[in-house]
Every structure is written in structure tokens, then in C-alpha cells.
Amino acid sequence: MPHKDLLDIAALTREEIEHLLDQSAPFKELFTRSVKKVPALKGKSVLMLFYEPSTRTHSSFEVAAKRLSADVTNFDVAQSSVTKGESVRETVETLQAMRTDFVIVRHRSSGLPGVIAKLTKASVINAGDGTHAHPTQALLDAFTIKENFPNPAGKKVLITGDILHSRVARSTSCILKKLDLDVAYLGPGSLVPKVGPENIRRFTNYDEAMKWGPDIVYLLRVQMERQDVQYFPSLREYHKLYGITEARLEDIRKRGLYIMHPGPVNRGVELCDAVMDYERSLINDQVENGIAARMAVLYWLKPGGH
Numbered sequence: 001m002p003h004k005d006l007l008d009i010a011a012l013t014r015e016e017i018e019h020l021l022d023q024s025a026p027f028k029e030l031f032t033r034s035v036k037k038v039p040a041l042k043g044k045s046v047l048m049l050f051y052e053p054s055t056r057t058h059s060s061f062e063v064a065a066k067r068l069s070a071d072v073t074n075f076d077v078a079q080s081s082v083t084k085g086e087s088v089r090e091t092v093e094t095l096q097a098m099r100t101d102f103v104i105v106r107h108r109s110s111g112l113p114g115v116i117a118k119l120t121k122a123s124v125i126n127a128g129d130g131t132h133a134h135p136t137q138a139l140l141d142a143f144t145i146k147e148n149f150p151n152p153a154g155k156k157v158l159i160t161g162d163i164l165h166s167r168v169a170r171s172t173s174c175i176l177k178k179l180d181l182d183v184a185y186l187g188p189g190s191l192v193p194k195v196g197p198e199n200i201r202r203f204t205n206y207d208e209a210m211k212w213g214p215d216i217v218y219l220l221r222v223q224m225e226r227q228d229v230q231y232f233p234s235l236r237e238y239h240k241l242y243g244i245t246e247a248r249l250e251d252i253r254k255r256g257l258y259i260m261h262p263g264p265v266n267r268g269v270e271l272c273d274a275v276m277d278y279e280r281s282l283i284n285d286q287v288e289n290g291i292a293a294r295m296a297v298l299y300w301l302k303p304g305g306h
């Protein structure tokens with residue numbers, strides 16, 4: 001049964017997740033054709049409401065909507081009446097009067113897309129809210145893993161870095177657990193919350209985490225902009241203890257592990273330059289798959305009231 005909104009991976013059943021992953025494959029296949037567009041959402045309108053910066057999510061939603069033949073409007077927060085004190089509620093009510101079908105929201109406040117979803121009949125898609133959730137990132141990550149491991153149950157994914165502030169860690173570990181993968185967290189004790197999902201191992205030492213035997217090392221950016229206090233001595237120290245240095249990359253290559261990262265990357269912090277050229281880096285695949293996964297979501301959701 002299609003949903004009106006996509007706010008969080010936790011709200012989806014395993015069957016719904018598998019349906020969306022299955023639907024992403026034919027959309028990706030479309031990218032190899034000379035005409036990359038289908039008329040599935042012809043006549044529908046998509047509004048991009050990004051209160052926080054984004055490169056990948058914003059551009060891939062825009063491409064996804066256009067490949068489905070929807071009309072896309074970019075709400076430019078910096079040029080809008082938001083700068084004159086207009087509330088999110090007023091903005092959404094104004095936009096509701098325009099009868100948009102889909103609203104794609106990114107905001108620094110956790111839970112805000114859910115508030116907007118209650119105010120509008122449009123389908124609301126959470127494109128990342130504070131430290132809470134990033135459901136389409138989780139879908140594209142799971143799709144990328146399934147491309148490399150068609151039967152991924154039991155595979156081990158080590159999520160490394162700033163878990164505490166990461167909506168990606170929350171959503172991606174949720175989807176991977178729903179698909180029966182084994183997930184562990186690695187990072188400084190101050191950035192790996194002790195509370196939270198109980199069936200996820202926590203490591204604070206890189207070598208111990210490697211002994212666990214991951215199939216995929218999933219790197220996260222250290223989100224300096226969300227850190228109100230200092231969680232570790234320095235970025236140089238972080239790179240030394242947890243970053244993928246050239247020596248660690250060599251070991252990862254010998255073990256045949258895959259590397260993933262949601263972007264944007266901090267070179268010299270969570271990874272060295274050479275990771276970007278590593279033959280088992282899936283970072284560019286994740287970007288490409290973001291379009292297919294988001295097409296599947298737009299195609300599946302059912303806006304109400306139109």
C-alpha cells in the first residue's frame with residue numbers, strides 16, 4: 001500500500017523497502033538509453049524546499065523528478081519571505097495554495113518534515129532533517145549494496161565516524177538491519193552513542209573493528225557544523241585514529257572490502273585522496289543510484305487530495 005509521505009525508514013516494512021529497491025533497478029536501466037525520460041509523473045508538480053545546503057540530494061531529486069516528466073520548482077529560501085521572518089507554516093500554506101503534489105524538504109530541525117506533512121495534502125519527502133533521518137540516502141545505500149551483494153543478508157557493514165550527529169547513520173543502519181545485514185559502529189567514544197539500537201556493535205578502536213571482519217566500510221563525514229563542543233582533540237588526530245590512510249587502504253584492498261560514503265567527503269580527515277580512486281569505492285555509484293532510488297520513491301508515493 002503506497003504511503004502519502006516518506007519521513008523515516010522506520011515507517012516502512014521490509015516488503016515496502018524491497019519493493020522500492022526492486023523498482024529502482026528499471027529506473028537505473030533507463031539511464032543507459034538515449035531518451036532518459038518516462039511520462040510517469042507528467043502533469044505533477046514537485047517543490048524543492050531546502051533550508052540547508054545540499055549538492056547530491058537536491059540535484060538528484062531534481063533530475064529524478066524531471067526524468068519522470070514532473071514539473072520542478074526550486075524554492076529559493078535565501079530569496080524568499082523566510083528572510084523577513086515568515087514561518088515554515090506560512091510558507092507551506094502559501095505553497096499549498098499552489099496545489100503542488102510533492103514537497104521535498106531538508107531542514108536543520110529534526111522532525112520538521114513530519115510537521116509539514118500534517119499541514120499539506122502533498123506528499124512530503126524528508127531529504128534530511130537535523131540529526132534524525134535521511135530515508136532516501138538509506139534506500140540508495142541499500143540499493144548500491146544489493147548491486148554488489150545480490151543476497152546481502154548476513155553481510156557486515158562497519159559505519160565509521162560521527163555517528164552521534166549523523167542522520168545517515170541512523171537511517172542507513174535502520175534499513176540494513178531490516179534487510180538482515182550485520183551493522184557495527186566505529187568512532188571516538190564521544191561520537192558513538194551508547195544508547196540506541198541494541199543489536200549494533202560499538203567499536204572505538206580501528207584494529208578491533210577490522211577483526212570483526214566487515215565486508216563494507218561505510219565512512220561518514222565529521223560534521224563540525226553540528227558540533228557544539230569539541231568531541232576529539234584535532235582533525236589530524238581523528239585521521240590518525242579513524243581515517244582511511246594510505247596504509248589502511250592497502251589493507252582494505254588486500255581484504256577486498258568495499259568503501260562507501262554519502263558525501264560530501266573531507267579529504268585528509270575520514271579518508272585520504274587515494275580512496276576516491278580505489279577500485280572498490282562505491283562512492284560514485286551511490287550518487288548515480290540516488291537518482292534511481294528517488295525516482296522509485298516519487299513513483300510510489302501517493303499525494304492526497306488531488
Ligand code: CP
Pocket residue numbers: 053054055056057058128137262263264
Ligand atoms: N548525502 C547527502 O545528503 O549529500 P548532500 O548534503 O550533498 O545532499
